[in-house]
Amino acid sequence: MNKILAFNWKMNPENKEKVLELLTNVQIALNQVSTNEIIILAPDIYLGLIDNFKQEKSIYFDLGVQDISSQEKGAYTGQISASMVESMNYIYTLIGHSETRIYQKYTLEDISLKFGLSLQYNLNPIICLGYQEDKTIQEIDYDLLKQELIFIFEKNKSLINNQRIIIAYEPIWAIGTGVTPNANIIETVTIYIKRVLVEILGISLAQKIEILYGGSVNSSNIKNFKYIQELDGFLIGGASVIPEEIPKLTQEISDI
Secondary structure, eight states: OOOEEEEEOOSOOSSHHHHHHHHHHHHHHHHHOTTOEEEEEOOGGGHHHHHHHHHHHTOOOEEEESOOOSSSSSSOTTOOOHHHHHHTTOOEEEEOOHHHHHHSOOOHHHHHHHHHHHHHTTOEEEEEEOOOSOTTOOSOOHHHHHHHHHHHHHTTGGGOSSOOOEEEEOOGGGTTTSOOOOHHHHHHHHHHHHHHHHHHHOHHHHTTOEEEEESSOOTTTGGGTTTOTTOOEEEESGGGGSTTHHHHHHHHTTTO
């Protein structure tokens, strides 16, 4: 059973030399374990550089952006639209990461609009759930998860066709802290999300949606979660910009 590794580089690395170092380690990882699926969500300015590397080295991984605008076009300096991403053949977009909710003040309405635009423009959205206003509480707010799923999917379900849709469960208190929930909790949350999706979308659409876990995942602790059957992979932040971590991560999940 293959698992997805989605690497969210955030605002990293700091220069193109370090981008190439990371990509060299992605190449090593894929040469070692060719069955793993890697999606890189990179800063926009590096996308062309990464594309060139892929072609020169004849390696395959998917590439996407870390966010899209909630607007289709217009005077929105510093933002990129779903149509721009589609036209450049970058097929994935991250939506609703907690850091965008904190620093850009994105609301659930913004996230729903972004999701709808990603579907309209044939992008594969990776929607982040798990944001709570009080990030010190290490409890799962199931009511909040259900409300978010209903708000995001109910409004946009008529747009769902054959796109790949991924949900990344990332409890905010686990992001960058080194603290992770135990495997039983992650499995329970994953099953709960899938059950709510069935209620909203029906079983045929819901069963196509994949679920990732994210939040302080690295090569040391991924072994604790890799056997969760309901889990389709991982959204990885900090560890994904440490060159030596990349082959270790792919190696860890290769024996499932």
